[in-house]
């Protein structure tokens with residue numbers, strides 16, 4: 205069972221950050237619970253004529269800084285504990301990045317890979333109907349997360365607008381561009397990670413050349429493509445079926461074609477098949493966990509051989525692991541900072557929806573770069589001030605920004 209540990213470690217981090225900052229216990233208690241938990245079970249007609257009852261969550265942590273904001277994931281492993289932890293991470297992430305949002309998260313307990321396209325559409329539309337009373341452009345703005353595509357977000361928008369009886373583009377982000385989506389949203393997490401990495405290189409006067417990426421979906425796949433285009437060596441990638449390694453660097457466009465044909469990255473010509481465990485232990489400049497939580501823990505942190513870890517997934521490195529890695533001189537860039545590009549560009553998309561005026565690609569990437577680089581420097585400054593690693597510093601910054609907003613509201 206991974207999720208209870210994930211929630212416990214998130215709560216421990218919040219408590220520790222409050223203690224380090226000398227924050228009053230009432231705020232620590234406030235940040236250790238959620239404002240609202242909506243748990244639903246809705247019927248979905250399956251293609252064979254049967255009805256499935258789909259359990260799902262929308263969990264809202266705090267809206268001290270603005271409306272709740274957070275993705276929706278579809279996974280058979282999704283649980284109340286996991287979604288609760290993820291909603292807390294969203295609050296912290298928005299606070300670290302300086303966005304006018306609180307944190308929330310959605311989870312649909314289902315195996316998207318086993319649904320037909322029509323069934324998936326009914327699951328997505330049913331979810332939005334079930335949670336419609338708690339979302340809205342000024343209330344809670346969902347977005348994509350694991351196993352939720354742009355197409356699925358388009359169905360969700362359409363369902364919400366049908367219920368509202370009018371257009372509401374700012375109710376959800378990650379939409380297809382033709383439905384009010386923003387240019388660059390699909391690659392935003394990856395680009396955000398690249399900008400953070402560049403800032404780290406500048407600060408530490410180094411150049412990173414080789415990368416191992418766990419996860420070859422929306423986030424990991426986009427990052428692999430961008431790095432390949434930039435002439436960097438992506439020596440290994442993996443998906444849920446296993447991984448591949450090539451010392452000279454993988455041909456990423458060819459690997460995408462291979463995966464589209466076979467359904468897996470494994471068995472790619474010239475490359476060696478490896479396990480996910482082997483990928484995590486490779487000697488590279490950057491290890492990028494971009495799949496799921498709890499991948500680097502106290503149990504395997506001693507086996508990591510990368511020079512730095514860029515956490516693009518949510519919660520892939522737990523606190524104990526970050527301490528071990530830090531002691532071993534491995535630089536860890538935490539998820540709440542590193543993968544913030546998604547919510548930053550979601551914020552632009554939300555603003556675009558409210559303005560009714562489309563942002564250009566250069567406008568999106570220029571502003572994303574400014575925000576990510578500033579956030580890196582802000583976290584780094586806290587790490588210097590408090591003499592703490594970047595992981596702890598990010599949480600300290602996030603918690604303090606939320607508490608400042610609570611105080612300004614006289615809470």
Ligand SMILES: NC(=O)c1ccc[n+]([C@@H]2O[C@H](COP(=O)([O-])OP(=O)(O)OC[C@H]3O[C@@H](n4cnc5c(N)ncnc54)[C@H](O)[C@@H]3O)[C@@H](O)[C@H]2O)c1
Pocket residue numbers: 348349350351352393418419420421422423424442443444445480494495496497516517518519543544546547
């Ligand atoms: N999509 C976003 O906008 C966004 C934003 C911020 C953070 N994230 C986080 O990034 C991570 C990936 O999200 P995504 O949108 O790319 O999801 P996705 O569903 O598009 O891709 C997930 C990838 O991880 C692989 N995978 C799953 N379990 C694995 C395992 N145990 N070992 C190795 N590979 C595994 C899958 O095969 C797939 O290639 C998640 O933690 C998500 O919460 C996503």
